Amino acid sequence: MESSDNLLVKMEKAGVFINNKWLVKDVSLEIEKGKIITLIGPNGSGKTTTAKMALGLYKNISGKVEKFTKKIAYVPQKISIDWTLPIRVFDFMNLTSDLQDQEINEALEITGAKHLLNNDLKSLSGGEFQRVLMARAVAKKPDLLVLDEPVQGVDFTGEIELYELIKKISETLKCGILLISHNLHVVMSKTDHVVCLNGHVCCSGTPISVANNKKYQELFGEDVSKILSIYEHKHDHKHGVDGSVEEN
Amino acid sequence: MFDDFFIRALFVGIGMALVTGPLGCFVVWRRLSFFGDTLAHSALLGITIAYTMEINIALSVFIVSSLVALMLLKLEKTTNLPTDALLGLLAHSSLAVGLVVIGLIATIRFDLMGLLFGDILAVNVNDIIIVWFGGALILLVLKLIYKPLFASTVNYELAEAEGMKPEKVKAIFTLLLAAIIAISIKMVGLLLITGMLILPAAIARNISSNPKGMVIYSVIAGLMSVLIGLFSSLEINTPSGPSIITAGLILFVLSLIKIKRSSQLKS
Numbered sequence: 001m002e003s004s005d006n007l008l009v010k011m012e013k014a015g016v017f018i019n020n021k022w023l024v025k026d027v028s029l030e031i032e033k034g035k036i037i038t039l040i041g042p043n044g045s046g047k048t049t050t051a052k053m054a055l056g057l058y059k060n061i062s063g064k065v066e067k068f069t070k071k072i073a074y075v076p077q078k079i080s081i082d083w084t085l086p087i088r089v090f091d092f093m094n095l096t097s098d099l100q101d102q103e104i105n106e107a108l109e110i111t112g113a114k115h116l117l118n119n120d121l122k123s124l125s126g127g128e129f130q131r132v133l134m135a136r137a138v139a140k141k142p143d144l145l146v147l148d149e150p151v152q153g154v155d156f157t158g159e160i161e162l163y164e165l166i167k168k169i170s171e172t173l174k175c176g177i178l179l180i181s182h183n184l185h186v187v188m189s190k191t192d193h194v195v196c197l198n199g200h201v202c203c204s205g206t207p208i209s210v211a212n213n214k215k216y217q218e219l220f221g222e223d224v225s226k227i228l229s230i231y232e233h234k235h236d237h238k239h240g241v242d243g244s245v246e247e248n
Numbered sequence: 249m250f251d252d253f254f255i256r257a258l259f260v261g262i263g264m265a266l267v268t269g270p271l272g273c274f275v276v277w278r279r280l281s282f283f284g285d286t287l288a289h290s291a292l293l294g295i296t297i298a299y300t301m302e303i304n305i306a307l308s309v310f311i312v313s314s315l316v317a318l319m320l321l322k323l324e325k326t327t328n329l330p331t332d333a334l335l336g337l338l339a340h341s342s343l344a345v346g347l348v349v350i351g352l353i354a355t356i357r358f359d360l361m362g363l364l365f366g367d368i369l370a371v372n373v374n375d376i377i378i379v380w381f382g383g384a385l386i387l388l389v390l391k392l393i394y395k396p397l398f399a400s401t402v403n404y405e406l407a408e409a410e411g412m413k414p415e416k417v418k419a420i421f422t423l424l425l426a427a428i429i430a431i432s433i434k435m436v437g438l439l440l441i442t443g444m445l446i447l448p449a450a451i452a453r454n455i456s457s458n459p460k461g462m463v464i465y466s467v468i469a470g471l472m473s474v475l476i477g478l479f480s481s482l483e484i485n486t487p488s489g490p491s492i493i494t495a496g497l498i499l500f501v502l503s504l505i506k507i508k509r510s511s512q513l514k515s
C-alpha cells in the first residue's frame with residue numbers, strides 16, 4: 001500500500017476516560033502527509049482531547065494511537081505562560097528547537113509577525129500572539145502540524161489570511177495538518193477530510209458530504225448548515241478563479 | 249592560599265553563587281520557592297542522620313532531600329491535597345522529626361544555630377572541593393537539560409507534544425535542587441538556602457528582558473551578595489550567612505529602581 005508511507009498518525013477506536021467520564025471515545029482517523037484534516041463539533045465534544053491523543057499527551061487511553069513521526073509542531077488552544085518568565089518572541093521561536101536566525105525571520109515574515117521579533121511575549125495582543133504561535137510551528141518545518149483553533153483573537157481578514165497560510169503550509173511543507181476550528185465555513189474549502197465530533201465521531205468525510213449529512217445538520221441546526229453551504233458555494237467560485245486547488 | 253579562613257569562605261561563597269544563580273532562575277520561573285524551602289527543612293533530618301550514622305553530611309542530606317522530593321511527587325498523585333499543603337506538611341514534619349532525633353541522641357551536642365544559619369567562616373578545604381566539584385556537576389547537568397526544562401517551564405504540553413520529556417527533566421531538576429542544598433547546607437544553613445536561590449533570581453528578574461540575560465544577572469547578583477555580605481561581616485562583625493542574604497536584599501531594593509524607571513518610560 002503506497003498510503004502507508006504517508007501515514008503520520010493512525011487512531012483506532014481511541015478514547016479517553018477520566019473521572020468516570022468519557023471525554024471522547026471511539027475515534028478512528030488517519031492523518032497523512034500533505035492532507036488537512038479538520039475536527040469540528042460543539043464545545044466539549046472532544047476536539048481538543050482528540051488532538052491531544054494524536055499528540056500522545058494522554059498516558060492512559062483506550063483503543064490505539066500510533067504515531068509515525070517525531071517532527072511535530074503544536075499550536076495549542078490556550079497557552080498560559082507564566083509571566084515570571086522574561087521571554088521575547090525570539091526566545092519563544094527557539095523554544096523546542098535550535099533555529100537559524102534566517103529561519104525565524106522567514107517564518108515570522110509569512111505569518112505577518114516579523115516586526116514583533118524583539119518584543120516581549122507579554123506585550124503581544126491575542127492576535128499577534130496567535131501569529132507568533134503559528135510562526136513558531138511553521139519554522140520547525142514539521143511532518144505533523146496540530147493546530148487547535150489557530151485563528152482565535154485574529155480579526156476577520158487576518159483569519160482568512162491565516163487559513164490561506166495553512167493551505168500554503170500544507171502544500172509547501174507537504175506536512176499533515178490536524179486542524180481544530182470553530183469557524184466552519186472558512187475552513188471547509190481548505191480541508192481534505194472533515195471529522196465531526198460530539199463525544200464520538202458523529203460523521204466524517206469530505207467537507208461537502210459532512211455538510212449534507214443529516215447528523216451534522218442536527219448537531220449544528222439547519223441554519224448554520226445553510227450558511228455553511230452558501231460559503232462552500234462561494235469558495236467553489238473563488239477556486240475556479242484561483243486555479244485548480246480543489247481538483248487534486 | 250586557603251590558609252586564611254576568610255579566603256576559604258570567599259571561595260565557597262563564590263562557588264555557591266555560580267550554582268544558585270542559574271538554579272534559582274528555574275526555582276522562580278517554576279514557582280518552586282516553597283518547594284526549595286521544604287527540601288531545606290528536610291535537610292535537618294539528613295544532618296542528624298549523618299551524625300548518628302557517621303556518614304558524610306552532604307551525602308546524607310542529598311539522600312533525605314531526594315526522598316522527601318520523591319515522596320512529594322508521589323503524594324501529589326495519590327492524594328487530593330493541594331501541593332502547597334503537602335509541602336507544608338513535609339517541611340514541618342521533617343523539621344520536627346529532625347529535632348526529635350536530635351533530642352534522642354543526647355550524646356551529640358548540636359550547634360542548632362549553626363545548622364539553621366550555617367557558618368561559612370568555618371569551612372575547610374574539603375568543603376571548597378565539595379562545593380566546586382559538586383557545583384560544576386550540577387551546572388553541567390543543568391546545561392544538558394536546559395532546553396527541555398525551559399520549554400516545559402514555558403508550556404508543559406507544548407514541550408511534551410513536540411517530543412521533549414517534561415516529567416523526566418522535572419525529576420532531574422528536583423534532584424539538582426536536593427544536590428545544591430546538600431552541598432551548601434553547612435555554609436549558609438537551612439534557613440538561608442532558599443534565600444540564596446531566590447534573591448539573586450528575583451533581582452535579575454527586575455533588570456532583565458530575556459531568559460539567558462536573567463540567568464547571567466542572577467549569577468552576578470549572587471556573586472555581589474556574597475562579596476558584599478562577607479566583606480561587611482568582616483568589617484562590622486555581623487554573622488556572615490545572614491549578611492550575605494541582607495546584602496542580596498539591599499541589591500533587590502536597588503533593582504526596583506530600574507522597574508520604576510522602565511514603567512515610567514512606558515507611560
